[in-house]
Amino acid sequence: MKVSRKEIEQHNSRRSCWVAIHGAVYDVTDFLDSHPGGAQVILRCAGRDATGDFDSVHSPELLAEALPETAWRGQIDPAELAAPNAHPAVASGQQKSAGDVPPPLRSLLNLHDFEEVAQRHLPANAWAYYSSGADDEISKRQSARAYQKLSLRPRILRNISTVDTTASILGYTSSLPVYMSPVGIAKLAHPDGECALAAAAGKEGLVQVLANSSSMPIERVVQSCISPDQSIFQQLYVNRDISKSVDLVRRAEAAGARAIWITVDSPVVGKREMDERLNLAVTASDSDAQGVGVAKTTANSISPFIDWSILSWIRQLTSLPVVIKGIQSVEDAVLAYQHGVQGIVLSNHGGRSQDTAQSPLLTLLEIRKFAPFLINCNMQIFVDGGIRRGTDVLKAIALGATAVGLGRPFLFSLSAGYGEDGVRHMLAVLRQEIESNMVFLGVTTLGELRPEMVNASRLERDLIGSVKL
Incomplete structure (x- = not known):
């Protein structure tokens, strides 16, 4: 008709x-x-x-x-x-000027280069959604600066001929101590979205955590994997309508997801002003419209009414390993361990939720000082937020992290039409930085990294005096 x-x-x-x-x-x-x-x-x-x-x-x-x-x-x-x-x-969603041709991938030498290209070529609404932090974006900036406060203490004359960068994430092998953090609506960066990330992850030997707000269904993402052995984990925001969360977990399990990562650091959405200002400009002609950016419009369904009992609920629903994403204090890290989760992610949501929340790296130092038994227990510790260099990765591993997650860099490397090739080039850059800095440090495997290889005294000054556990 x-x-x-x-x-x-x-x-x-x-x-x-x-x-x-x-x-x-x-x-x-x-x-x-x-x-x-x-x-x-x-x-x-x-x-x-x-x-x-x-x-x-x-x-x-x-x-x-x-x-x-x-x-x-x-x-x-x-x-x-x-x-x-x-x-x-x-x-607002159109690409920037067609005359601004993206540079060849070989000319991008670090992860900052990818971000600069993304800012020029992403649609305005995509850049605002991806890059914005909460309020004054203090947490977003400090997460990165925390790594700059740490100095490396290399060991010399170690005769390093080769290095092994492999890590084990929840029992699954990763070619780097790096995984793809859950990043929502990747289609804003490239039409292939999360499918391009899955293809790149498979070819580079990485684990992908698929976002709850993925623009591609998990079944299609799994089809983009290059091998049935490829590991995909599913992020979960608990929905106000709990039946929808039940459906998501069951669907993920049926599709072959190997773990559930419950994100708990955003019971409400942070005030991301860049995102909201853009939406105000877009809806200026609509008297009924409100300044609500992409972030808030995609997160209206998140339930703020959950507590530690959600872990009992998830265990009744699935036997998959459970990771809690969003731990921001040593006290909650200990509680997570006591509740028997398989892993925790030290994260302040990339500085996108509560501004001035401390950096994840500082939380890792809290754990080292006040609950060191967590470092070598059967609960893995992951860190995400602010990681942009191979040295950042090695600092986190040396201080006790199992692996680190990157979010925005993967979205930026998709942009400007680069897609899967951009992601793989970005990972090649990061891999080279990790390998060369392992040689500088005098280690052949990640297991040889030690906390004494990192001088954390400048960041340790920010630790609180004592913690009651």
Whole structure:
């Protein structure tokens, strides 16, 4: 059944909301309030072509999962909907000037180079979502600066001919002590999104933690893996509608995920002002719109009403290993150990949740000082946030971390059309830095790294005097 542009444009309100996606017209009125990103995300496309907005964050499979067949109203030629006065939300998602050609990958020598290219080439809304931190972005900056406060103490004359960078993450081999942290909506950076990350992870021998807000379904991501032995873990934000979390865990388990990483450091979404300001500019012509950025629209469904009992719930649901992501104090690290989790991630959410929360590296030093038994117990300790150099990785490992997670760098390396090739080049750069600095330190394996190879005195000054455990 053919639908006219005029007919679609008449359904442009909460009372009656139609959108067109790839030429198919849907009545999404009844779906507005159940949309995980909130009704406003859809309403700004009401009566219009929503293909650009939809494709930037979702895979085509999602339509069949989210909308009933009765929502379909017919077809329209996409060219008929094209208009010079495109909705500002769509315009904000366009690439930067076509004349700004991305540099060849071989010219990018470090992870900072990838970030600079991403800033120039990502759509404005994607850059704001990926790069923004909370409030004054103090935690975001200090997470990186914490590594700069540590000095290395190399050992010389060790006759190092080769180095072995392999690590074991929850029993699965990784070619580097590095994993892909869960990063949401990777499709904003590249059309292949999380699938490109999975392909790169497989070829480089890394573990990928798939975000709860992945723009690709886990089944499709698993299909992008290069081997059935490739390890994918599933991130979980506990949903306000607990049945949706049950479905996610069961679906992940059926698809072959090998662990569940529960993220607990964002019971509410941080105030990411860059993200929200951009949205205000986009919705300036809409008197009913609010300054809510991508972060808040994608996290409305997260439940703030959980406590340690959530671990009992997850164990009844699955036998997969459980990792808690978002530990920010030694006290909670000990509690996690007492609750029997297989791993913890020391993380302040990349500085995106509570500003001035201490750096994850400082939390690692807290553990070393006040609960050193956690370093060599059967609970693995991971660190993420602010890691941009091979020396950062080795400092964390020397101080007791099992492996480190990178988030934003993987998104940046996808951007500017680089996709999987960009991710692999970024990892090659990081791998070379790790290997060469192991030689400088005088170690052949990660297991030979020792805390005395790191002078942490400048950061240790920030430790609190005592902790009651």
